Amino acid sequence: MDSRYQLYGVLGSPYAAKLRAIFRYRRIPFNWMPAGFDWSPGHYRVRPELQGVEPRIIPIVRFPDGTFHTDSTVIAYELEGSHADRSLVPADPGLAFLADLIEDMGDEWILKVAFHYRWSNEEDRNFTNRLILAELLGGGVPQAEIVAAANQFRDRQMSRLPLVGCIPANGPLIEETYRLVLEAVSSLRERSAFLFGSRPSLGDFGLFGTLFTCRNDPTPGTIMKRTSAGVLDWLYVLDEASGVEGQWAEPQAVDPGVIQLLRLAGSTYLPFLIANEVAFEQRAACVKLEALGRVFEQTPFRYQVKCLRRLRHKFAALEGSAKRRTEELLEANGCLSAFRQ
Numbered sequence: 001m002d003s004r005y006q007l008y009g010v011l012g013s014p015y016a017a018k019l020r021a022i023f024r025y026r027r028i029p030f031n032w033m034p035a036g037f038d039w040s041p042g043h044y045r046v047r048p049e050l051q052g053v054e055p056r057i058i059p060i061v062r063f064p065d066g067t068f069h070t071d072s073t074v075i076a077y078e079l080e081g082s083h084a085d086r087s088l089v090p091a092d093p094g095l096a097f098l099a100d101l102i103e104d105m106g107d108e109w110i111l112k113v114a115f116h117y118r119w120s121n122e123e124d125r126n127f128t129n130r131l132i133l134a135e136l137l138g139g140g141v142p143q144a145e146i147v148a149a150a151n152q153f154r155d156r157q158m159s160r161l162p163l164v165g166c167i168p169a170n171g172p173l174i175e176e177t178y179r180l181v182l183e184a185v186s187s188l189r190e191r192s193a194f195l196f197g198s199r200p201s202l203g204d205f206g207l208f209g210t211l212f213t214c215r216n217d218p219t220p221g222t223i224m225k226r227t228s229a230g231v232l233d234w235l236y237v238l239d240e241a242s243g244v245e246g247q248w249a250e251p252q253a254v255d256p257g258v259i260q261l262l263r264l265a266g267s268t269y270l271p272f273l274i275a276n277e278v279a280f281e282q283r284a285a286c287v288k289l290e291a292l293g294r295v296f297e298q299t300p301f302r303y304q305v306k307c308l309r310r311l312r313h314k315f316a317a318l319e320g321s322a323k324r325r326t327e328e329l330l331e332a333n334g335c336l337s338a339f340r341q
Helices: 014-026 072-082 093-119 122-137 143-159 168-189 202-216 218-227 229-239 256-281 302-316 320-332
Strands: 005-009 030-034 038-040 043-045 060-062 287-291 294-298
Touching (some): 005 014, 014 072, 014 093, 014 202, 072 093, 072 202, 093 168, 093 202, 093 302, 093 320, 122 143, 168 202, 168 218, 168 256, 168 294, 202 218, 202 229, 218 229, 256 287, 256 320
Parallel strands (some): 005 030
Antiparallel strands (some): 005 060, 038 043, 287 294
């Protein structure tokens, strides 16, 4: 039995980049496996060993016991259960909850930033589509076939823009979200290596996936390089952090950059999760809300209902001083109402 994990991914995927960085930081032996689609005119053929994996979404991880796993957050916690060293979960339960909240916002809300910039304009979508498919197909493939596959992939991703909420009317809110995230992480880096001290948490890696993608794409990459040198530094460190040693911050010493991220969650992501849950339960056709003075509309999404309920469950488990401190922080930054229901 192979004792190494097999991580099937492509660096164009924020979730695959996130998991690769987690494996590296935690020093867990793994092989990076390009997801490796074959292309025949008109369709892809997935790697034979992944044929039975459902849902077949990148990244996929083959554990040493031969089982296949998806969902980067679930996998990160499964690794926590199997590998004690270099945990991503802060020792203080209150900080651990904040890390979970920021990770979830990175995966589900800030991801919209990457999707918006990547597929909503001509330059970015016709740069990234070819880059992703060239990595998936590997060498020895004629350029004409790479282009044909890339164009099919581009068209598929563009068709999903409304599903993800990346429509023109939502563009101003998504772009303001990007500005605020860059501002918060840049501010953080002036005082701290990572969100909760000198070692990274799951929250850091949740932000990393999307911001790594933004750095690599033409339009958001140009914005980041022009405005946010601190974010660039942070991404380079976190991408290969196997040499990072550090400590968790004291629970009372929450960095102002983290406060900025909590304020963003309270004004955008958590109201969206609440509205999405209501719309889903009422079988409404559309989620509608106003955030940061801008409109947002999207089709209700089942998975994000699950995200909200998972966060509520974790918040309900807090006790004692950790709960009191966390409640105060959440209330001060417009987040607490999401967890009182």
